Amino acid sequence: MKPNSIGLGLRNELLDAALAGDIDADFLELAPENWIPFKGRRLETLAKVAENYRLTSHGLSLSIGSQDPLDYAFLKDVKQFVSQFNVEIYSEHLSYCSHKGQLYDLLPIPFTADAVFHVIDRIKDVQHYLERSLILENVSYYASPAPELSELDFICQVLKRSNCKLLLDVNNVFVNSVNHHYNPRDFIAGLPSEKIAYGHIAGHHEEFDDLYVDTHGAKVKDEVYELLDYAYKCHGVYPTLLERDFNFPALSELNGELNQIRVIQKRHE
Template identity: 40%
Template sequence: MTRDVAGIGLGLRYDLATELLERTPKNIAWLEIHPENYIDRGGRYQEMLDLAREDWPVITHGLSSCLGALEPFDASYLKELGTFLRDLEIPWHSEHLCLGGVDDRFFHDLLPLPFTEEAAAIASQRLIEMRDAIGVPLALENASYYAPQGPDGLAEADFVVEVLEKADAKLLLDVNNIYVNGRNFDFDPKLYIDKIPMERVVQIHVAGHFVRDDGLRIDTHGEPVPDDVYELLDYTLRKTGPVPVLLERDNNVPPLDELLSEIDELWTIYRNATGVGDAR
């Protein structure tokens, strides 16, 4: 049995949790968590998750099983993850299309894959393996990147589509990542969106990012969502229809009321673009 996830959600983060769980704002329709922060963990995190589930559907977004690694999956971890996810009654789980570690060492950050046929084949095979192991639907998320790709690879959108189609997978479409990549590497984010098979999109992420003095944009999730990202979200939702949208805010977390204003803005865009949508 899964719980319905629709409308605008927010990432459940430690810095926000006390006020969020006390006020349970009605304009937040669901919450997203990173399972790595909760698996086999008691104390405040266990309490946060238990309280959150009383008021919201919860879905999950992984950080550590990135789909581009070369080493075999840790089977015991996938078993533990699968049990955790099924207990949460989630409709799908998501992971990043990136490199999260090498030789069983973890970067704890999302490093870019080369956009090559070889990397697409490896990532799609891993996605299938992981999906089978955890026993719940698995969506991949397009990642941000800051280093230029080699000359012999695919365009990023073509790379993402290649993995999606090889694995017959769902997509968590991060519009902020597309915007950041577009600005850093001088492509039109809307042309990227146009290449995505919209029937595969099950969820959208939006966030703010940091602009360095040299102009490089870093996907920090530590700033308000900029107007250009709101506009790209509107453009995307008009194509996807009413898929759930998550506001990611992981760093430099402001007072909850500031985030609720951003959530309201997202609802306005969501309703205008899709013609549907009520908060809880």
């Protein structure tokens, strides 16, 4: 994928526009879990979308930080799915979402040395099975259980020791910086450039002055675009995707947000 590629999350509400080729994006990102269970017409629809756009995947249930065993039946389905649709990227979240069963939320991994080693062993197992690098997103979180390391140190150690890549979600950095009182630019600058595979931006909700919630249901804030600009300044331009999960505006407005990413990228080419 070219560094200046622009993407949009593929949701059911956008399928008609994707089929018509009306989304001003280079790639569309989907959650494999939303497609793997289906056969027939739904997958035929996705194949038609793939004629217009390159597809990437961003999973929801790998649960890389869990104490539960890895779900190899699920990984088998993922491997088959990404091969079937020529999906070059499989990304997930640096978090966990299961404990003796699915918890249906993305929960923060404790920032500890033991957790680093636990996670890197699981990442290596996943990478070996899928025969590709795993790309993990820095997640938003609202509590940090018994931290021994900073969020930045934890992420950097996982990236270095596991040989995985980073999905840099700039909105998550911004939200976390408010909720946990750190400088988002220092955080961005401290990440290893060579590990950044691609990125996300999204909208969020400002519940209180000191509590922001990552919602993917609103327009991207100017402060997040400014932080994206700074990320490109630090690390160079990388493929970037706009996430929108609900409260969809008119397609022209979504395309306008995608164009804002292009404008920022062009400043750094």
